[in-house]
Every structure is written in C-alpha cells, then in structure tokens.
Amino acid sequence: MGRDIENFGVMNFFQTQNKLFFSKKDDAGVLDLEGEQSFVPFLFNRWLSFYGKDTVNFTNETLNKFHSLFESKQEMYKLYYYLIPRLKFKRIQYIKKKKKVVNEETDNLALIASNNQISVRELQQYLNDLT
Numbered sequence: 703m704g705r706d707i708e709n710f711g712v713m714n715f716f717q718t719q720n721k722l723f724f725s726k727k728d729d730a731g732v733l734d735l736e737g738e739q740s741f742v743p744f745l746f747n748r749w750l751s752f753y754g755k756d757t758v759n760f761t762n763e764t765l766n767k768f769h770s771l772f773e774s775k776q777e778m779y780k781l782y783y784y785l786i787p788r789l790k791f792k793r794i795q796y797i798k799k800k801k802k803v804v805n806e807e808t809d810n811l812a813l814i815a816s817n818n819q820i821s822v823r824e825l826q827q828y829l830n831d832l833t
Contacts, residue, residue, distance in 0.1 A: 713737045715745060722746070722782050723789045738775045746782060752794040760786075 713721075713733075718740050733741055743765070750761045764785070772778045808822075815825045 713740050715740050715742070719746065719749065722779075723786060724791050726783070726788045733776055733779050737779075741775050741779055743769060743775075743778050743782075749794070750786075753789065753792075 713736050718737060747761050747765055750757045750765070765782070769778065772781065811822050811825055815822045818825070
C-alpha cells in the first residue's frame, strides 16, 4: 500500500498535507501546477492550529505574521517543508458549529417583522419600549 505521492495525477489538500508534515524526504522538491492549486496556506495554517497547543503559537507567530514576505506559493511551500518538523499523524477534532434552537416565539416575531417590513431586532426594540 505504500504509494508515493508523486504517483497520483493531481495532488489534493490531504496529499500535500501528508507530504509537508508526515512523510518528509530529504528534498522538498517543487510544486507542480496541480500542487500549487492545492496548496492554500490559509488551510494549512488552520489545520496546524487545530493540530496541537504548541502549533497554535508557532503558526500565529511565524507563518501568519511573515506570510507577506514570500512572493510565490513555491517559497511558502519550502518554508513549511523545511521549518515545520515531521509530525506524528493524528486525527484532529474540529469545533463544530452549534445549531440554533428555533422556538415558536422567534418564528412568530419573524413573521410579524416581515409583514411590517421591519427587522426582528427592530420589532424586539419596539416590544421592549412598550413594556
């Protein structure tokens, strides 16, 4: 099962991530056109922030602060490759967005507000002024 990343036609985010952080070789090489498209520094910074407590500070103090010094994705890619040590693979837990609980009162306020062509917040202000 030990496929090499270069055997794939198009590198996606996870293949690029694997090459940058988990399966480092001696040389970073260069990104081809598909690799440049899949290399989005924002996504890698976000992933590093979720990876561990120590990588949050590292990401904020180095990668986020000095990203404007690099003119191309190739340079940024090499920075990530050579600056970040090889990491142990682990699954990260994203913080999931909590769904709002919609109650009947909120629905009624929204209906009244739309009928009177005002916002729900404005309607709530009118109701607070009346009480």
